[in-house]
Structures are given as structure tokens and as C-alpha cells.
Amino acid sequence: MSVKSVAQAVIVEPKSEPVVRRRIGRGLVYAILITYSVLVFVPFLWTISTSFKTLPESLLLTFIPQNPTAQGYITAWTQLKPVLPVMFFNSALVAALATVTNVFFGALGGYAFARLRFPGREALFLLVLGTLMIPDQLRLVPVYQILVNLQLISPGPQNYVGIWIITAISATSLFIMRQFFLTIPFDLEESARIDGAGFFTAFWRILFPLARPALATVAILTFQGTWNGFFWPLVILQAQNHWTLQLGLSQFRFQYSTNWPPLMAMVVVATVPIVLLYLFFQRYFVGGLSSGAVKG
Amino acid sequence: MFGIRRGSLGTERAQEALAGYSFIAIPLILFLIFNIGSLFYSAYISLWRWGILGPTEFLGPRNYEFILRDDIFHIAIKNSIYYTIVVVPIQMALGLLLAVVVNQIWRGRAFFRAAFYFPAIASSAAITVLYIYIMSPDGLFNHVLQLVGVNAAGLPNGGDWLGHQKTAMNSIIALNAWTTSGTMMLFYLGQLQSIPSDVYEAARVDGSGTWTAFWRITFPLLRPAHYLVATTSVIGALQMFDQAIIAGGTDGNPNYALMTIVLYLYNATIKQYEFGYAASVGIVLFAIIFAATLIQRRLFGSADWASAR
Numbered sequence A: 001m002s003v004k005s006v007a008q009a010v011i012v013e014p015k016s017e018p019v020v021r022r023r024i025g026r027g028l029v030y031a032i033l034i035t036y037s038v039l040v041f042v043p044f045l046w047t048i049s050t051s052f053k054t055l056p057e058s059l060l061l062t063f064i065p066q067n068p069t070a071q072g073y074i075t076a077w078t079q080l081k082p083v084l085p086v087m088f089f090n091s092a093l094v095a096a097l098a099t100v101t102n103v104f105f106g107a108l109g110g111y112a113f114a115r116l117r118f119p120g121r122e123a124l125f126l127l128v129l130g131t132l133m134i135p136d137q138l139r140l141v142p143v144y145q146i147l148v149n150l151q152l153i154s155p156g157p158q159n160y161v162g163i164w165i166i167t168a169i170s171a172t173s174l175f176i177m178r179q180f181f182l183t184i185p186f187d188l189e190e191s192a193r194i195d196g197a198g199f200f201t202a203f204w205r206i207l208f209p210l211a212r213p214a215l216a217t218v219a220i221l222t223f224q225g226t227w228n229g230f231f232w233p234l235v236i237l238q239a240q241n242h243w244t245l246q247l248g249l250s251q252f253r254f255q256y257s258t259n260w261p262p263l264m265a266m267v268v269v270a271t272v273p274i275v276l277l278y279l280f281f282q283r284y285f286v287g288g289l290s291s292g293a294v295k296g
Numbered sequence B: 001m002f003g004i005r006r007g008s009l010g011t012e013r014a015q016e017a018l019a020g021y022s023f024i025a026i027p028l029i030l031f032l033i034f035n036i037g038s039l040f041y042s043a044y045i046s047l048w049r050w051g052i053l054g055p056t057e058f059l060g061p062r063n064y065e066f067i068l069r070d071d072i073f074h075i076a077i078k079n080s081i082y083y084t085i086v087v088v089p090i091q092m093a094l095g096l097l098l099a100v101v102v103n104q105i106w107r108g109r110a111f112f113r114a115a116f117y118f119p120a121i122a123s124s125a126a127i128t129v130l131y132i133y134i135m136s137p138d139g140l141f142n143h144v145l146q147l148v149g150v151n152a153a154g155l156p157n158g159g160d161w162l163g164h165q166k167t168a169m170n171s172i173i174a175l176n177a178w179t180t181s182g183t184m185m186l187f188y189l190g191q192l193q194s195i196p197s198d199v200y201e202a203a204r205v206d207g208s209g210t211w212t213a214f215w216r217i218t219f220p221l222l223r224p225a226h227y228l229v230a231t232t233s234v235i236g237a238l239q240m241f242d243q244a245i246i247a248g249g250t251d252g253n254p255n256y257a258l259m260t261i262v263l264y265l266y267n268a269t270i271k272q273y274e275f276g277y278a279a280s281v282g283i284v285l286f287a288i289i290f291a292a293t294l295i296q297r298r299l300f301g302s303a304d305w306a307s308a309r
Helices: A003-051 A071-078 A084-115 A121-133 A136-149 A158-167 A171-182 A190-194 A199-210 A212-227 A231-236 A245-255 A260-280 A282-295 B002-045 B062-069 B071-104 B109-121 B124-134 B140-147 B165-192 B197-205 B210-221 B223-238 B242-248 B261-271 B275-300
Strands: B048-051 B054-058
Touching: A003 A071, A003 A260, A003 B071, A003 B109, A003 B124, A003 B140, A071 A084, A071 A260, A084 A121, A084 A158, A084 A171, A084 A199, A084 A212, A084 A245, A084 A260, A084 B002, A121 A171, A121 B002, A136 A158, A136 A231, A136 B002, A136 B261, A136 B275, A158 A212, A158 A231, A158 B002, A171 A212, A190 A199, A199 A212, A199 B002, A212 A260, A212 A282, A231 A245, A231 B261, A245 A260, A245 B124, A245 B242, A260 A282, A260 B109, A260 B124, A282 B109, B002 B048, B002 B275, B048 B275, B062 B275, B071 B109, B071 B165, B071 B223, B071 B261, B109 B165, B124 B140, B124 B165, B124 B242, B165 B223, B165 B242, B197 B210, B223 B275, B242 B261, B261 B275
Parallel strands: none
Antiparallel strands: B048 B054
């Protein structure tokens, strides 16, 4: 026996038992991964399946619809009040307004907090972060009273302005943008400034276009948050034809109580845009969450 | 010469400060009115009898006496605290389990991470409505129970999980453990990946098993993540609202089983227009959340939670 093989034998001998244990560990890891994946996806697949079923079949355990029908979608598309396309448009409007302002004011404010020197900057930034500590629903009474005073609560399209004011800018957007602008070399806009450009021009021409990844994160997180938003639309949107998809869902759930196919069709329509965003821009969801939520 | 330069530098500085203030002005005004200001406004409103037309009578602290004497408020407090105490440990344990498991593999890690976060991206309304369907008497959950030999119709709740007083809140707990576990997993995963691997090497040399190494080394090292996950989920849990009103309506049916503090606050504001009363409920909720956060600070030490990544 050579020295080498002795050494190998010594090393291999105590290892053999942990190898078995590690195999079991591997097996357990994959068992958990697969079980939980099933738990995650089956409810969604079940929802899609039901949206193509007839009402009687929606009560049975069939994964593939026996007589697939688009009736659920047709009902949701034509018979709800307001109809699905209207709610879809309303949701898109609420989300788009918030996204535009969060991107613009988030970038502009983030630029100021990161790169411009002015007295009280750090204190003001802490103040901004402090707003994350005040939970949304605690503000219900004062915000509602302020919106009443501004005449934004009475039924009408001005309700959208009410939602917009509340969702126009979030501390998270400012935070994400500030962190991004801190990573860019500081002499970048100096040259533009020497050429006589003002601070806004330097921001708009040079830094804003550079910030595309951070802007995408802010846009996607804001869009997702407001598209999914339920509390403020419930409080503020008065007229039925101004309802968003999420608000409509919560109301039709009582109206249609057990007419599952159209309800599930609505769930699908309300979720698909976010799922598409997630499929294409997954890294922004995850990245934004860990930078914004952890440090905020 | 120097004088002029200092002068131009001065105006330059002033211009920069002016630009800075004007660039943050709109967000700051909105925050001052709708966040920070509204907290103080809320405290002020809570001292009045205050309806849709504004204040009518100064009550001092009497609104707080009224809510403490209201039976429904007691139910709301009890439900919210029960919900929080049960759901938070489940969310933490599930999030940690998923993070550890996902961290064990190389191939497919990105897939499972994305998959487990998936329920968190859908809206609470969509998730709750699909859950109501799954947990209904003829729903998928009861079909699955049937497959393993349990006849749901014979259970004390008749298989109506969200419609029965005894099982409604626990069903919502299961739902929200499911939707938030992916978020908690991401928090833990970030922290797990920051633990240097030589820490584990050292443990292996010591002869510690995987299990021992986890409890002795990994678990304590995750303290910043524990703190972050615990505070996030406690604050979220104390504010549970969407699922309660969508599944149980404004009364939190059945029989107030889903009445939560925020649902109570919502009713007092939007249904009864008792703004003064509702504001005092909000202040009580704020006090509870504040106290809970302080307790957790004690529990997990003043960990440097900003480094939790």
C-alpha cells in the first residue's frame, strides 16, 4: 500500500457515513422544494382551469376542463357593472399616474439627496425614510378629511387625483434612486455645469438617462404596488364606473358569490399583467425588494 | 480677484442649495402633509366629536374611553393579536426553511427563488378571491381532503372553512403565511449568502453535524434578518385588512370572526363617519405597533439591521 492510498483510505473511511447522510439531506431538500412548488402553483393553475369551466364543473375535481368554454370571460367582459375593459383601464390609469410621478420625482429628489449639497440634507432624508414607519391605514382619518376638504372625495373623476396625491411619490422610490446616484462618479456632470448648464439640465441630460436600471426598478415596483392596490381605491373611488379591477373583484365576490368561472376569469385578468411583468423583469422585483425594504 | 472668486463661489453654493431644495420640494410637501402631518392631525382629531362636517364638541380623552368600552373593539383587538401571534412565527419559520433549502442547491436556485416569491406579486384581492373559492365547501381543499379519506361535510365546520367561526381566522392565517413566505425567504436568503463559508468549514472540522451547525452557527448569525423579518411581519399582521373585508365583509363575518383593528377603524370612518372616534382607534393601533417594535428590539438586541442583506 502506497502512502497515498493509505492517506486516501484514512480520508475515505470516516467520510462514507456522512455521504449517506448527505444523500438523505439532498433528498429532503428536493422533497421540500418540489412540495412547496406544487403548493405555490396549483392554486393559480386551478384558477386558470376554473375560468374555462362551466358553473357545474367548477365544483368538481377536474384539472383539465371537460367542456372548455370562454363563457366565464364573456360574462366578465359584458355583464359586470362596470365591464371588465373599463375596470382594466381604471387600474391602468391609477398605476400609470403613480408610476410616472414616482419615476420623475424619485429620480429628481434622489439626485438632489445624493449629489447636491444643501443645509439639512441628511436630516430631511431621514425624515423621508421616517415616513416608512407610519403604516398606511393609520392615516385613514386625516387623509380622508384632507381629501374631503380638497373636494376630491365626492363621486367623479377627481377621485383619481385623490389616489394620485397619496401614491405620487414613495420614500422607497427616493431611496432607490438616491442609492443609485451615489454610485456614479461625481465629476460626471461637472463638465456640463462648466458649459453653463443649470442643475436641472445636468440632471435631465446626463444623469437621468444613465439611471435606466434604477428607474426600471422604481417603475416596476410602483406599477405593481398601485395596480394591486386595494385600500385607497376602496376608500376613495366612489362611482362604480371608476372602480379598479381589485376593487371590482372585492365587490363582485359578494354579488356573484359562487358563480366561480367569471370570478376566476376576473382573477386571471387582474393578475396577468403583473405576472407578465414578473416573467420579464424578475430581477427588478427581487433586487428592488432587497435594496428598498431592507434598508428602508 | 479673490473677492470676486469667493463671491461667485458663494452664489454657486446658493444656487446649488436652491436647486436641491426645489428638487425635493414636492415630495417633501406631500410627505409633510400626508404622512408626518397626518399623524399629528390624527391625534388632534381624536380629541373631538368629529363628523363629516368637522368638529362639533371637544371630548378630550373620552373617545378613548368609548372605544375601550366597546365590545366589538375588544373582539377586534383580540382577533388582531391572535392573528399576529400565530401568523408571525409561521411566516418566519417558513421563510427561513425555504431560504435554507433554496440556499442548499446550485442548479435551479434562481427558478425556485422566483417560484416561491410568486404568490407575493399577485394582489391581495385576487389571492383572497381565489382562496375563498379553494376553501369553499365544494372547493379544491375539500376535494384533496376527500382523496386522503377525510369527508369534509362531516367536519364540525361542514367543510366551510371561511364561513365557520372556529376556522375562518385560522384559514386566513394559512393564506397569509403562504403569500408572505416568499418575501421572508428573500430577506433570509440575502443574509444567508453573506455568511462566509469558512464558518461552516470550521464547524465541520469540529465534527458538528449539519443540524447542530445550523442551530449553533447559522441561526444566531441570522439575527439581523430575524429582526427585519419579525418587525416587518408584525407590523403587517397588526394591519391585516384586505383579506378580512374581502372574505368577511365589513362585519368580518362569520360572527365577527374576521373583525380586525383596521377593519374596525375603516367602519368607524367610512360607514359611520365618526372621524374623532376612528382617529382614536388609529392612535391606539399606532401605540400597539410602536410597543411591539420596541419589544422586538429588546428580543433581538439592537442588531445592526441596516446590514441585513
